[in-house]
C-alpha cells in the first residue's frame with residue numbers, strides 16, 4: 225500500500241477547519257479552567273461556611289461564658305454584700321461592747337472621784353437640815369492677804385476650791401472691779417459667838433432667821449465667802465447696789481460660784497454678798513436656767529458632785 229503523501233493531505237485542511245480547531249481548543253481549555261475555578265470557589269465556600277459555623281459556635285460559647293461570668297459576678301457581689309453585712313453586724317456589736325466598757329469605766333471613774341469628794345459640799349442647809357457642829361473641812365488653806373479686805377484678819381477657804389476663788393477675784397480685778405473677801409470659813413464655835421451677839425442685839429426670834437442655820441452652815445463648809453467692795457465703810461449692807469455685785473451676778477458662775485440667797489428667795493434673808501462655790505458645771509447650769517441652788521432638787525444637785533472641781 226502506498227504511503228499517503230503528506231502533501232496530498234495538506235491541501236485537504238482548509239483554513240476554516242484550522243480556525244474551528246483553534247476555537248474548539250480554546251473552548252475546551254476555557255471549560256477546564258472554569259471547572260477548576262468553580263471547584264475552587266466551591267471549596268472556598270465550604271471552607272467559609274465551616275469557618276462561619278466555627279466562628280458562630282465560638283461566639284455562642286463566648287456568650288455562654290459571659291453569661292456564666294455574669295452570674296458568677298452576681299454571686300460574688302451577693303457574697304460580698306452579705307460579708308459586708310456580717311462585718312457591719314460584728315462591728316456594731318463590737319461598738320456596743322466598747323460603749324458598755326466605756327460606760328462602765330466612766331461609772332468606775334465617777335465613783336472613784338465621788339469617793340474622794342465630800343458630799344456635804346453640795347448639800348442644802350435649812351431649818352430642818354443642819355450641818356453637824358463637829359464638821360470641819362478636810363483641807364483648809366489661808367487666802368492670800370492680797371485678796372482680803374482686812375489683811376490683818378486671816379481667812380481660810382477649802383484648799384480644792386481656793387484656785388476658783390482666786391481666779392474669780394483676779395478676773396474681777398482685771399475687769400476693773402474692786403472685790404475683796406470679807407469673811408470665808410467659819411468654825412461652829414466662831415458662828416456660835418456671832419449668833420449670840422446677834423441674839424443680844426435683835427432677840428432670839430430675829431437671830432434665827434438672820435444669821436443661823438443655812439448661811440452659817442455654808443460658811444462652816446469652807447466653800448463660801450462674803451464679798452465686799454470699797455465705798456461701803458467696811459459694811460456688807462449696800463453691797464447689792466454696787467458695781468461689784470453686778471459683776472458677780474454676770475460672772476461668778478464662770479468660777480463655780482452661786483448666790484445662795486437672792487432677792488425675794490423663799491429660803492433665807494437676801495444676802496447679795498454671800499456666794500457659795502458649787503463647781504463650774506452646776507453654777508453654769510443654774511445661771512443659764514435662771515435658777516437658785518435652793519430651788520433645785522437635792523438628787524439633781526448630787527449629780528454634779530463628782531465634777532465639782534472640774
Ligand SMILES: [Zn+2]
Pocket residue numbers: 439443448449450495497498499
Ligand atoms: Zn455669808
